[in-house]
Amino acid sequence: MDNKASREARTYNHIPNMNNFQTQKPNSPNTTPSQWKTLWMYSMMSAIALLMLFPLLWLLSTSLKSPTENIFQFPPQLWPQQPTLQNFIKVWQTNPFGRYLFNSTLIATLTVSINVLFCALAAYPLARINFRGREAILITIISTIMIPFQIVMIPLYVLTVQLGLKNSYLGVIFPGLASAFGIFLLRQAFLAVPKELEEAARIDGCSELGIWWHIMIPAIQPALVTLGIFVFIGSWSDFLWPLLVLDRPEYYTLPLGVANLSGTFSLDWRLVAAGSIISIVPVLGLFLILQKYIVPTETATGVKG
Numbered sequence: 001m002d003n004k005a006s007r008e009a010r011t012y013n014h015i016p017n018m019n020n021f022q023t024q025k026p027n028s029p030n031t032t033p034s035q036w037k038t039l040w041m042y043s044m045m046s047a048i049a050l051l052m053l054f055p056l057l058w059l060l061s062t063s064l065k066s067p068t069e070n071i072f073q074f075p076p077q078l079w080p081q082q083p084t085l086q087n088f089i090k091v092w093q094t095n096p097f098g099r100y101l102f103n104s105t106l107i108a109t110l111t112v113s114i115n116v117l118f119c120a121l122a123a124y125p126l127a128r129i130n131f132r133g134r135e136a137i138l139i140t141i142i143s144t145i146m147i148p149f150q151i152v153m154i155p156l157y158v159l160t161v162q163l164g165l166k167n168s169y170l171g172v173i174f175p176g177l178a179s180a181f182g183i184f185l186l187r188q189a190f191l192a193v194p195k196e197l198e199e200a201a202r203i204d205g206c207s208e209l210g211i212w213w214h215i216m217i218p219a220i221q222p223a224l225v226t227l228g229i230f231v232f233i234g235s236w237s238d239f240l241w242p243l244l245v246l247d248r249p250e251y252y253t254l255p256l257g258v259a260n261l262s263g264t265f266s267l268d269w270r271l272v273a274a275g276s277i278i279s280i281v282p283v284l285g286l287f288l289i290l291q292k293y294i295v296p297t298e299t300a301t302g303v304k305g
Helices: 001-016 032-061 086-094 096-126 132-148 149-163 170-178 180-191 195-203 208-219 220-236 240-245 254-264 268-303
Strands: none
Touching: 032 170, 032 268, 086 096, 086 208, 086 268, 096 132, 096 170, 096 180, 096 208, 096 220, 132 180, 149 170, 149 240, 170 220, 170 240, 180 220, 195 208, 208 220, 220 268, 240 254, 254 268
């Protein structure tokens, strides 16, 4: 009996205690303060991005709504019940939007080409050539950024009329021939180019203009593209100056054409929204294609648009 009792005791001791079995949670890494900070930062940026995209989404929704839908209902309906492209068709057929698109494209392209060329020519000596008064000239140019366009608008208009440039493409381009911001941006880009490249070109007998064209311009290509984007967007969306110098509808740009919709259609906001979408799409596409050049330029020059 004693042997039997001892065997039962040993067997009982080998039986695991069920109370010791507890549900074990899988090991998960603890969230560090830096991870919480990153999560909070991304959440805030996502919320801000959605907030900034909402007007564009609302504009697109309005342009796709049929005349039977109430665009002023509350609570607002973001996506139309019956999406239609009739608003775009009516805008394009009733108004010469093809002509407006051509005018805006031509004016913006010429403005970008001339502005980038003149800014590059002006910025190079301010960055790479030592001469007396260079800093004073630079400060004077930069200080003009603080002057609002409305102050110089009337003198520019009088000069444009005296030159016979009213109701012409060149009259619209005239104020954008050069810009203080563009000169400063390209000057900062020129300063970042190593001097060894310039010295090697001089040893090879390259002229000053040759150094500018063959060495400097290829080296600051991202800055040139960035300036071109800024100038294109500014020229494409400009409304006040074309309104002053253009009286003939055949020279109207897209912003003037969209503003003209409010009078033609007695403020039909669906058609105004459709015209606005037509004017936004080219700029948005250009920015999405060339945005990779903007961040490297801002990092290298320390300039933000």
